[in-house]
Amino acid sequence: xxxxxxxxxxxxxxxxxxxxxxxxxxxxxxxxxxxxxxxxxxxxxxxxxxxxxxxxxxxxxxxxxxxxxxxxxxxxxxxxxxxxxxxxxxxxxxxxx
Amino acid sequence: xxxxxxxxxxxxxxxxxxxxxxxxxxxxxxxxxxxxxxxxxxxxxxxxxxxxxxxxxxxxxxxxxxxxxxxxxxxxxxxxxxxxxxxxxxxxxxxxxxxxxxxxxxxxxxxxxxxxxxxxxxxxxxxxxxxxxxxxxxxxxxxxxxxxxxxxxxxxxxxxxxxxxxxxxxxxxxxxxxxxxxxxxxxxxxxxxxxxxxxxxxxxxxxxxxxxxxxxxxxxxxxxxxxxxxxxxxxxxxxxxxxxxxxxxxxxxxxxxxxxxxxxxxxxxxxxxxxxxxxxxxxxxxxxxxxxxxxxxxxxxxxxxxxxxxxxxxxxxxxxxxxxxxxxxxxxxxxxxxxxxxxxxxxxxxxxxxxxxxxxxxxxxxxxxxxxxxxxxxxxxxxxxxxxxxxxxxxxxxxxxxxxxxxxxxxxxxxxxxxxxxxxxxxxxxxxxxxxxxxxxxxxxxxxxxxxxxxxxxxxxxxxxxxxxxxxxxxxxxxxxxxxxxxxx
Numbered sequence: 097x098x099x100x101x102x103x104x105x106x107x108x109x110x111x112x113x114x115x116x117x118x119x120x121x122x123x124x125x126x127x128x129x130x131x132x133x134x135x136x137x138x139x140x141x142x143x144x145x146x147x148x149x150x151x152x153x154x155x156x157x158x159x160x161x162x163x164x165x166x167x168x169x170x171x172x173x174x175x176x177x178x179x180x181x182x183x184x185x186x187x188x189x190x191x192x193x
Numbered sequence: 194x195x196x197x198x199x200x201x202x203x204x205x206x207x208x209x210x211x212x213x214x215x216x217x218x219x220x221x222x223x224x225x226x227x228x229x230x231x232x233x234x235x236x237x238x239x240x241x242x243x244x245x246x247x248x249x250x251x252x253x254x255x256x257x258x259x260x261x262x263x264x265x266x267x268x269x270x271x272x273x274x275x276x277x278x279x280x281x282x283x284x285x286x287x288x289x290x291x292x293x294x295x296x297x298x299x300x301x302x303x304x305x306x307x308x309x310x311x312x313x314x315x316x317x318x319x320x321x322x323x324x325x326x327x328x329x330x331x332x333x334x335x336x337x338x339x340x341x342x343x344x345x346x347x348x349x350x351x352x353x354x355x356x357x358x359x360x361x362x363x364x365x366x367x368x369x370x371x372x373x374x375x376x377x378x379x380x381x382x383x384x385x386x387x388x389x390x391x392x393x394x395x396x397x398x399x400x401x402x403x404x405x406x407x408x409x410x411x412x413x414x415x416x417x418x419x420x421x422x423x424x425x426x427x428x429x430x431x432x433x434x435x436x437x438x439x440x441x442x443x444x445x446x447x448x449x450x451x452x453x454x455x456x457x458x459x460x461x462x463x464x465x466x467x468x469x470x471x472x473x474x475x476x477x478x479x480x481x482x483x484x485x486x487x488x489x490x491x492x493x494x495x496x497x498x499x500x501x502x503x504x505x506x507x508x509x510x511x512x513x514x515x516x517x518x519x520x521x522x523x524x525x526x527x528x529x530x531x532x533x534x535x536x537x538x539x540x541x542x543x544x545x546x547x548x549x550x551x552x553x554x555x556x557x558x559x560x561x562x563x564x565x566x567x568x569x570x571x572x573x574x575x576x577x578x579x580x581x582x583x584x585x586x587x588x589x590x591x592x593x594x595x596x597x598x599x600x601x602x603x604x605x606x607x608x609x610x611x612x613x614x615x616x617x618x619x620x621x622x623x624x625x626x627x628x629x630x631x632x633x634x635x636x637x638x639x640x641x642x643x644x645x646x647x648x649x650x651x652x653x654x655x656x657x658x659x660x661x662x663x664x665x666x667x668x669x670x671x672x673x674x675x676x677x678x679x680x681x682x
Contacts, residue, residue: 104553111512111556112519112533113549114541123553129612130554134501134567140574147572148579150402150432151628151652152389157431171295177526184521187532 097135098128197222198358199674202267202415205361209256209266216256216266220249220310223268227312227359230677235334236344236354238273240313241280252308263418264309270360272351273314274321275406276395277301284397285317285329285347288518288525288543298395299430300364300406300423307422312360315350319545320515321371321399323347324617327608328547335604336379338642338675342601345375345617348409352379355409357677362410362419366396368403369503370597370621373633376409377596377645380635380675382416382662383409385621387653388628389434391420392427400510401432403503403625412672413634413663417441420655436653444656445663450485452661454478455589457493463619466598469639474595477636477646477665481593484664491585491592495577499623502578504615505558505571506626511548512555518543550611575626582627586651591661594620596633596645620647630655634662635671643671 104124108115115123169182178185197219200208208214224242231237245268252266271277274284276294283289297305304311318328326334326349334349336342337357344353348365352375355363365372367385376383384407391406398404408419421442426435456478482488520526520539527538544552558567585592597617607614624631629649636646646665650658666672 107553107557107560110560111552112516112536112540113544113552114537115549116541119546119549123550126550126611127553127557130504130550130615131557133612133615134504137498137501137505137570137574138566140495140498140570140577142570142573142577145573145576147569148575149572150388151579151626152432152434154389154432154434159428167295172522174295175292175523177520177524178528186521187528187530187535189532 097132099124099131198226200361201412202361202410202418203412205267206263210261216249216252216310217246219266220245220268223312223360230357230359233335233340233677234337234353234357234359235332236315236350236357236359237270237313238283238285238316238331238350239280241311242313244279245310245312248308248310252310255308262307262422264304264307264422266308266310267361268310268312269304270312270315270351270354270363271301272317272348272363272365274317274366274397275301275364276397277311277314280314282314282397284321285319285331286543286545286548287330290525292523294395296395299392299427301395303423315354315363317350318347319548320397320511321347321366321368322511322547322551324370324374324614325607326350327604328545330545333604336601337677338380339601341603342642343378343604345378345601347371349375351409352376352381352383355379355381355411356675358674362408362415364406364423365409366404366406367625368399368507369625370618372407372409373596373621373631373647374618376633377643378601380643380673381409381411382413382632382634383407384416384420384632384655385624385630386420386424386655387630389432390424390630390653390655392430392433394427394429398514400507401514402510403507411674413659413666414442414445416632417445417659439656441656441659444660446660447664447667449481449661449664452486452591453589454481454486454488455491455585455592456488457491457496457592457594459493459496460594460620463598465616466595467600467639470595470598470600470644473637473639473644474646478593480665480668484668489589491589493581493585493623495574495581496623498574499578499626500615500619502571502574502626503622504554505567506575508551508555509558509568510555512552512559515548515552547611578623579627582629590650590657592649594647594649596620596647600639600642600644624649628652630658632658632662634666637671
């Protein structure tokens with residue numbers, strides 16, 4: 097199976113990855129190779145098998161709802177590329193009409 | 194090389210406590226050693242030598258005041274995927290170049306509280322994705338046994354540093370073999386603990402249901418000491434399990450008479466195992482029998498599906514974990530003029546080829562229309578893989594296998610073929626899928642390169658894994674350091 101370019105472009109858009117045309121083309125072939133290998137799973141009968149998301153038996157780990165010291169705003173913003181007035185600065189989300 | 198950089202941690206501990214050597218002396222000898230060999234090995238991304246000397250001076254004061262623990266004054270290295278407040282944490286990626294974490298990983302905090310000494314941050318494949326360190330955004334680490342070969346990966350810097358005498362012990366992380374495989378390639382001991390044994394807080398996440406932090410050292414006893422120093426429940430990691438941490442050093446009795454050891458036919462039949470690896474591992478199995486253990490044939494019929502299961506599960510989890518790299522709060526950032534364009538360009542520039550491949554693969558497996566056929570299917574097969582091991586551990590105490598099908602390969606040999614690279618982890622991935630502990634220990638040489646044996650155990654039974662490894666190590670003589678180390682003695 098070889099993925100078509102439209103599928104690879106769709107997946108890249110979902111993943112928010114800006115890929116060049118050369119990258120998309122290379123990815124098309126490399127992903128196809130790996131997906132071919134992975135397709136051997138289809139031979140396994142899993143009709144009555146429950147899925148495993150994690151292997152430890154813990155469930156719903158909760159803690160007491162107590163106030164604790166947390167990161168200061170300065171620490172939280174220290175690595176941010178753009179800040180303004182103690183906030184992360186981002187591009188406008190809503191278009192101006 | 195000064196004699197101090199070839200000491201075991203256990204011997205250094207004894208000499209430090211007897212005040213025969215100081216932590217400063219021990220640290221300086223390692224800094225000198227790094228100066229001698231690092232231009233050839235390139236294990237470290239960020240040295241912390243000034244900090245190391247301060248930490249060593251503090252350790253000497255602690256020892257003088259009688260406040261000493263197993264790791265006090267021991268010079269260690271940290272894979273650069275573990276967050277540290279006093280050095281940058283890059284995860285081997287341009288995406289996090291220069292990133293300063295506001296907090297320490299829990300394992301780092303624990304070692305700091307014990308006055309361990311940090312020599313620096315070690316090279317890794319980008320976001321721990323790879324088997325050779327060739328995916329590091331910065332440079333490839335070289336195998337101290339043969340500088341033209343890879344050290345393995347992703348924790349290749351951690352393995353190479355220990356082999357080359359550039360640290361007494363190091364920490365790495367293992368998602369599909371990233372501790373055991375490089376330990377094997379570099380001829381050192383590397384342990385992946387049970388999932389949940391060591392806190393993952395402050396480990397930059399790759400695949401959250403598989404990742405686990407563990408030690409690299411030159412002996413099994415040292416690994417037991419370092420594991421004891423980092424293990425235990427942590428409220429900051431809700432997947433760390435509240436079970437007691439035994440005294441791992443006390444478990445090293447040297448006696449494995451009557452131990453039941455499983456040998457899986459499925460592992461013997463895997464294609465692509467080099468004859469030199471097969472011969473060394475077979476000889477190791479015989480050695481265990483000679484030590485009084487009982488070898489029992491077992492079946493792990495679904496283990497052959499572990500690799501394809503992994504290459505759905507791990508990329509799927511990675512694609513979700515790496516969504517956080519959006520150029521807004523930290524890391525590489527490109528202003529594309531709009532929100533969407535900024536995301537596309539930030540991520541397109543910041544991630545390297547292998548990380549992009551895995552994000553794409555994971556996004557594909559989770560996408561509408563493919564989710565059931567890929568992601569859910571893999572989760573169901575994971576159940577079958579785990580059941581295989583559950584059944585096997587009703588009959589046996591540990592399971593033996595090679596760590597890797599080959600010895601370390603040449604730099605560049607596999608970097609153009611992702612699938613070929615993935616096959617390097619065929620023996621290590623099953624333990625991650627089932628959450629089990631596994632140790633890699635040297636068991637011979639082939640082509641002049643170390644061969645490694647893997648010992649897997651049942652969940653939270655690292656003590657038996659370590660006891661088994663230690664008994665073998667005591668009976669054999671494979672634990673040596675490469676020529677590189679003695680060439681400049």
